[in-house]
Amino acid sequence: MKLEQYGWNEEWNRKWTDKLRLLDDREYAAGRIAGDFGSKYKVITAAGELWGELSGKFRHSLSGSGEYPAVGDWVVLAMQDGGAHAVIHGVLPRHSVISRKVAGPTQEEQIVASNVDTLFLVSALNDDFNVRRMERYLIMAWNSGANPVILLTKADLCTDAELKMAEMQQAAPGVPVHVVSAILGDGREELQPYIGRGHTVALTGSSGCGKSTMVNWLSGRNLQLTQDVREGDSRGRHTTTHRELFVLPDGGIIVDTPGMRELQLWEDDGGLDLAFGEISTLAAQCRFSDCTHTREEGCAVLEAAASGVLDGKRLQNYHKTQKELQFQNSKEARQKRKTAAASTKSAPPRAKAGSWQRVLDEY
Structure with missing residues (x-):
């Protein structure tokens, strides 16, 4: 098996060389995370598919969930039991990271997938169709470093697909939008x-x-289990329960992820301005450079909304999402301060050589 068919190239070879300089002299192999099953990972290597788990030393070096290996990551492996399984000693630097905030009040990053070139943002052409929700997905996509592409699926169930496509294009300027139907085989090309x-x-x-x-x-091929949605509201059940990577016949790699009931954004790295590009363009024409686009005189954004040039609902969603991200960033900053303060406290004494602690640290 060649790693090139899983995306290995000269860039990853360079990152691999740089990473090995930081490790000890034992023999390592490269692999790509194909499945995340909690404490164990399905890993693709040049020798085939195997199971891997984190070394104790690597696990103890991780400070947050966002640093753990994710589906799509290239990792450093030490083979065990003649190559039957592997121990993961590190992750190569990522070129894209699709992240969300974990559900609930916990202030943690959850990585959906990493090292993705194109992110398909999928919306069905039934009651699942929601332009405002797609705006949130676009922010996540632009923040990730991957290129967003919107797929409008189940075109066979829709009588006004072209209208909905135009509506989505208006809300996502510059982002490719494709209408497809797996049942009819439409749109694959x-x-x-x-x-x-x-x-x-x-x-x-x-x-x-x-x-x-x-x-x-x-x-x-039937790689993934599928289920029908409820007829009343087109809501689906979690058919896919974990993230997994597959190779397509044409040589591409595709990652399937569990459905999201709600997308809580993690942080903003310019994705908000890219997802609402026309608002950012209008903002440059506002009288005040620090205009909030809420009540100021000479606000080009408010003027565009009043004249109908800018969709009022889109502006509302912009303000709502902006406040959410600001709140999220303030919570994250507070969490970082608490973590930094805790780390300055004196650490407990290390166990003596030969104890269980040394075993964990060394492996």
Whole structure:
């Protein structure tokens, strides 16, 4: 098996060389995380597919959930038991990270997938269709470093697909939007440029939007279990329960992810301005450089909304999301301060050589 078919290239070879300089002299092998099952990972290597787990030393060096290996990561492995399984000693620097905040009040990052070139944002053309929700997904995509592409699935169930496509294009200027139907086989040729050899795509969207069906359709095999949605509200169930990576017939790599009931954004790295590009453009024409676009005189954004040039609902969602991200960033900053303060306290004495602690630290 060649790692190139899983996306290995000269860039990863360079990162691999740099990473090895920081490690000891034992023999290591490269692998890519293909499945995350909690304490164990499915890993693809040149010798084939195997199970891996974190070394004690590596696990103890991680300060947050966002530093743990994720599906799509390239990792450093030490083979065990003649190559039957592996121990993970590190992660190569990522070129893209698709993140969200974990559900609930916990202030933790959850990585959906890493090292993705194109992120398919999937929305079904039934009651799942929601432009405002797609704006949130676009922020996540732009923040990740991956290129967003919107897929409107289940076109066979929709009588006004072109209208909805135009509505989505208006809300996502510059982002490719494709209408597809796995049942009818429509739209596959439009997706070919994204799934070429060595190219990694990931699918994300709400439960029941058709992500697993898309994986099966593009692969030509029943790789993922699918279920029907409820007729009353088109809501789906969590058919996919974990993130997993597959190789497509054309040589591309695709990552399926569990459906999201709710997308809580993690942080903003310019994604808000990119997702609401026309508001950012209008803001440059405001009288005041620190204009909040809420009540100021000479606000070009408010004037555009009043005249109908800018959709009022889109401006409302912009303000709502902006406040959410500001609140999220303040919580994250407080958490970092608490963590830094805790780390300055004196650490407990290390166990003596030969104890269980040394075993964990060394392996």
